[in-house]
Amino acid sequence: xxxxxxxxxxxxxxxxxxxxxxxxxxxxxxxxxxxxxxxxxxxxxxxxxxxxxxxxxxxxxxxxxxxxxxxxxxxxxxxxxxxxxxxxxxxxxxxxxxxxxxxxxxxxxxxxxxxxxxxxxxxxxxxxxxxxxxxxxxxxxxxxxxxxxxxxxxxxxxxxxxxxxxxxxxxxxxxxxxxxxxxxxxxxxxxxxxxxxxxxxxxxxxxxxxxxxxxxxxxxxxxxxxxxxxxxxxxxxxxxxxxxxxxxxxxxxxxxxxxxxxxxxxxxxxxxxxxxxxxxxxxxxxxxxxxxxxxxxxxxxxxxxxxxxxxxxxxxxxxxxxxxxxxxxxxxxxxxxxxxxxxxxxxxxxxxxx
Amino acid sequence: xxxxxxxxxxxxxxxxxxxxxxxxxxxxxxxxxxxxxxxxxxxxxxxxxxxxxxxxxxxxxxxxxxxxxxxxxxxxxxxxxxxxxxxxxxxxxxxxxxxxxxxxxxxxxxxxxxxxxxxxxxxxxxxxxxxxxxxxxxxxxxxxxxxxxxxxxxxxxxxxxxxxxxxxxxxxxxxxxxxxxxxxxxxxxxxxxxxxxxxxxxxxxxxxxxxxxxxxxxxxxxxxxxxxxxxxxxxxxxxxxxxxxxxxxxxxxxxxxxxxxxxxxxxxxxxxxxxxxxxxxxxxxxxxxxxxxxxxxxxxxxxxxxxxxxxx
Amino acid sequence: xxxxxxxxxxxxxxxxxxxxxxxxxxxxxxxxxxxxxxxxxxxxxxxxxxxxxxxxxxxxxxxxxxxxxxxxxxxxxxxxxxxxxxxxxxxxxxxxxxxxxxxxxxxxxxxxxxxxxxxxxxxxxxxxxxxxxxxxxxxxxxxxxxxxxxxxxxxxxxxxxxxxxxxxxxxxxxxxxxxxxxxxxxxxxxxxxxxxxxxxxxxxxxxxxxxxxxxxxxxxxxxxxxxxxxxxxxxxxxxxxxxxxxxxxxxxxx
Numbered sequence: 076x077x078x079x080x081x082x083x084x085x086x087x088x089x090x091x092x093x094x095x096x097x098x099x100x101x102x103x104x105x106x107x108x109x110x111x112x113x114x115x116x117x118x119x120x121x122x123x124x125x126x127x128x129x130x131x132x133x134x135x136x137x138x139x140x141x142x143x144x145x146x147x148x149x150x151x152x153x154x155x156x157x158x159x160x161x162x163x164x165x166x167x168x169x170x171x172x173x174x175x176x177x178x179x180x181x182x183x184x185x186x187x188x189x190x191x192x193x194x195x196x197x198x199x200x201x202x203x204x205x206x207x208x209x210x211x212x213x214x215x216x217x218x219x220x221x222x223x224x225x226x227x228x229x230x231x232x233x234x235x236x237x238x239x240x241x242x243x244x245x246x247x248x249x250x251x252x253x254x255x256x257x258x259x260x261x262x263x264x265x266x267x268x269x270x271x272x273x274x275x276x277x278x279x280x281x282x283x284x285x286x287x288x289x290x291x292x293x294x295x296x297x298x299x300x301x302x303x304x305x306x307x308x309x310x311x312x313x314x315x316x317x318x319x320x321x322x323x324x325x326x327x328x329x330x331x332x333x334x335x336x337x338x339x340x341x342x343x344x345x346x347x348x349x350x351x352x353x354x355x356x357x358x359x360x361x362x363x364x365x366x367x368x369x370x371x372x373x374x375x376x377x378x379x380x381x382x383x384x385x386x387x388x389x390x391x392x393x394x395x396x397x398x399x400x401x402x403x404x405x406x407x408x409x410x411x412x413x414x415x416x417x418x419x420x421x422x423x424x425x426x427x428x429x
Numbered sequence: 430x431x432x433x434x435x436x437x438x439x440x441x442x443x444x445x446x447x448x449x450x451x452x453x454x455x456x457x458x459x460x461x462x463x464x465x466x467x468x469x470x471x472x473x474x475x476x477x478x479x480x481x482x483x484x485x486x487x488x489x490x491x492x493x494x495x496x497x498x499x500x501x502x503x504x505x506x507x508x509x510x511x512x513x514x515x516x517x518x519x520x521x522x523x524x525x526x527x528x529x530x531x532x533x534x535x536x537x538x539x540x541x542x543x544x545x546x547x548x549x550x551x552x553x554x555x556x557x558x559x560x561x562x563x564x565x566x567x568x569x570x571x572x573x574x575x576x577x578x579x580x581x582x583x584x585x586x587x588x589x590x591x592x593x594x595x596x597x598x599x600x601x602x603x604x605x606x607x608x609x610x611x612x613x614x615x616x617x618x619x620x621x622x623x624x625x626x627x628x629x630x631x632x633x634x635x636x637x638x639x640x641x642x643x644x645x646x647x648x649x650x651x652x653x654x655x656x657x658x659x660x661x662x663x664x665x666x667x668x669x670x671x672x673x674x675x676x677x678x679x680x681x682x683x684x685x686x687x688x689x690x691x692x693x694x695x696x697x698x699x700x701x702x703x704x705x706x707x708x709x710x711x712x713x714x715x716x717x718x719x720x721x722x723x724x725x726x727x728x729x730x731x732x733x734x735x736x737x738x739x740x741x
Numbered sequence: 742x743x744x745x746x747x748x749x750x751x752x753x754x755x756x757x758x759x760x761x762x763x764x765x766x767x768x769x770x771x772x773x774x775x776x777x778x779x780x781x782x783x784x785x786x787x788x789x790x791x792x793x794x795x796x797x798x799x800x801x802x803x804x805x806x807x808x809x810x811x812x813x814x815x816x817x818x819x820x821x822x823x824x825x826x827x828x829x830x831x832x833x834x835x836x837x838x839x840x841x842x843x844x845x846x847x848x849x850x851x852x853x854x855x856x857x858x859x860x861x862x863x864x865x866x867x868x869x870x871x872x873x874x875x876x877x878x879x880x881x882x883x884x885x886x887x888x889x890x891x892x893x894x895x896x897x898x899x900x901x902x903x904x905x906x907x908x909x910x911x912x913x914x915x916x917x918x919x920x921x922x923x924x925x926x927x928x929x930x931x932x933x934x935x936x937x938x939x940x941x942x943x944x945x946x947x948x949x950x951x952x953x954x955x956x957x958x959x960x961x962x963x964x965x966x967x968x969x970x971x972x973x974x975x976x977x978x979x980x981x982x983x984x985x986x987x988x989x990x991x992x993x994x995x
Binding site for chain 3: 217307309310312313314315316317318319320323327328331332424425426427428
């Protein structure tokens with residue numbers, strides 16, 4: 076390059092200095108701010124101009140994800156407005172249990188309940204198992220075996236949800252129908268439990284919760300074990316040197332030190348659980364009722380959109396109600412992302428990491 | 430210091446104290462052992478579904494993919510579905526490839542350029558924080574919601590209609606967060622001294638970024654791209670309302686001729702069909718899809734592992 | 742003459758990591774209520790020796806050992822003896838301050854709780870006692886619930902000493918405890934070590950000759966896994982018997 080005085084760093088530095096000098100009025104300062112890049116561009120030599128033009132050209136792609144989020148929020152809001160403004164709809168649809176497009180009834184409570192029950196079951200299974208598995212991987216597992224298991228976890232995480240759905244539909248659902256339900260309902264220990272009652276064809280809340288748990292496990296295990304592995308070895312040694320057993324060290328020191336990461340993993344998997352579509356759709360039976368036992372069929376928020384948007388798009392209210400469900404899903408997922416980030420910040424602070 | 434001061438009394442009952450300590454200790458030993466045993470069992474439970482799924486899909490899908498009968502083996506991949514959906518799934522395979530290629534063509538440049546800006550150029554933390562936050566939010570949005578958005582924004586509002594363009598753009602939205610974040614990680618891992626070395630020779634930031642920094646970060650970028658491709662290849666939900674379905678391949682980008690099938694959508698359609706040969710075809714398609722996705726994932730991981738080793 | 746007692750004795754100790762021999766046939770006694778410095782160039786096996794004394798090396802799968810280590814006359818590697826009880830009785834302070842990422846109070850209470858202390862008053866007393874012994878009480882008594890990693894480096898290391906003292910071990914192992922600290926904090930900790938030897942048997946690993954001379958009563962020089970010389974610090978400082986020792990303390994090797 077011929078002229079080294081025009082490298083971007085130097086140019087920026089001198090530009091800032093100029094800005095500091097002539098700010099007579101706020102307006103002039105603002106205009107100066109706007110014009111400065113242009114002036115700099117004209118003054119620069121060719122490589123400098125390419126540099127500045129390139130930088131300017133990067134701004135649009137940079138804003139792509141932000142723009143998409145704004146568009147998604149805007150369009151879902153726009154599509155969902157009619158049902159919230161219509162007399163037959165209104166915000167009350169969130170708590171109303173009757174969904175019957177033929178009678179213009181668009182209560183979405185059963186879908187919300189269904190989604191949360193499925194998610195609850197899945198998280199209830201996946202988190203304890205996943206965190207335990209992660210502790211095994213990071214604390215007690217030989218290096219080679221850990222590499223192998225992590226590889227399997229990565230592959231499990233990569234399997235498309237439609238394949239999980241296929242397996243659940245052809246293997247798990249018949250298993251629940253033919254083995255699990257009869258077994259649990261005849262066994263003296265469990266047969267009286269209210270949540271194991273009812274006849275079932277296998278398509279059930281339980282099937283949805285189980286397949287969801289299986290799908291979440293690899294993510295929970297991977298993120299959690301990564302978080303555990305970043306805990307410095309000297310902390311483990313300090314605990315052992317005080318006479319702790321390995322399992323005490325794992326639970327009380329390593330898990331506690333990695334809690335921000337583990338918590339984030341859990342919240343993120345919550346978000347994924349609520350938003351999971353294909354596998355759940357195929358195994359929960361999709362009937363319009365609130366499930367009272369694990370063997371009842373259920374209908375979740377993602378399923379109603381998938382099943383009905385194709386028919387509904389010419390009926391304004393019906394379509395709008397489905398977009399309202401999508402909007403709620405969107406808001407829930409944004410909330411989970413925010414909570415995960417806040418949780419990490421809180422955890423880092425109380426542990427003195429930041 | 431403590432033991433020297435033992436009273437005669439406690440010395441006389443030393444054996445008792447020792448015995449109590451032993452019981453307490455052995456309880457802790459036992460707890461330690463049980464904890465480890467339980468964790469081992471749990472790990473077995475966690476990875477079991479992987480083998481069950483692979484076994485199920487492979488045992489039924491095997492003859493579709495490797496058999497020699499009608500609509501099996503190579504024919505399964507190379508022929509279009511015929512009457513009663515007999516025949517192969519060429520429509521779905523071509524459709525998935527087209528969708529992924531188009532989505533990558535849009536999604537990869539957007540996310541890579543974005544990552545370059547926030548890591549190399551953005552001077553205020555604000556821009557970086559906004560982009561990081563929104564891409565994390567975007568990564569967390571349920572795929573069916575993205576699909577619904579693609580339907581209302583791309584297909585209806587922009588009037589693209591359902592088809593290969595709307596479908597691939599929807600998938601591109603889903604790629605952005607993964608590629609952006611992994612590229613950003615890769616760029617961050619490039620040592621500052623490398624950039625300084627180039628700048629000190631009088632290179633502009635622009636040429637330093639593309640000729641030095643990006644070259645060093647390239648393997649990381651490839652990992653991110655492969656992971657993102659592996660993910661969108663298997664997506665069904667975003668395509669249901671944006672790509673349509675078709676028994677042949679799309680002949681145009683927009684309009685009724687642009688409807689396109691995909692492997693995941695085909696699996697869904699076939700498995701929901703009671704006809705037994707379609708169930709077998711669904712397994713075959715699932716096996717093919719899984720092999721493709723797993724291959725992409727394994728390659729991505731190998732690259733990223735190699736890179737990590739080189740940098741450490 | 743006062744009878745000299747030894748909490749820890751080592752007889753013919755050799756250790757290996759895999760096929761690599763780290764320590765070669767070491768025999769020595771560590772005198773009670775005094776500071777014994779183990780010095781030597783890096784890689785000579787100082788840390789390995791220290792970690793053999795509280796069996797922290799057991800965690801390394803390739804670790805192997807021959808010879809006997811006695812703690813109060815008992816072989817610590819005897820099958821069936823409790824490693825957890827042993828580690829409770831032999832405290833350790835590490836090279837870098839490694840406070841647990843929790844509050845100052847929880848850091849101190851961790852050990853006693855493990856070993857069955859449940860009473861809150863007793864725990865509070867242990868916290869205060871340990872911090873006082875480690876000369877940290879006055880600085881942190883008002884911020885016991887702050888995260889420990891927020892303390893300064895020197896304070897963190899004194900917290901780690903307090904944490905080791907919390908289970909009341911007669912022996913304290915210190916693995917280069919000041920090497921990562923600034924001179925001022927290091928000085929404070931050296932003073933503390935001298936103060937602590939009244940009540941504890943302290944074994945201090947260091948590669949800093951001057952520090953060994955400042956704080957220790959006896960000194961051992963370890964070179965390439967071999968115990969070259971073991972004598973009172975004064976004698977080693979004034980008239981080292983072995984030429985390798987002399988070379989090390991005059992700075993020609995190490």
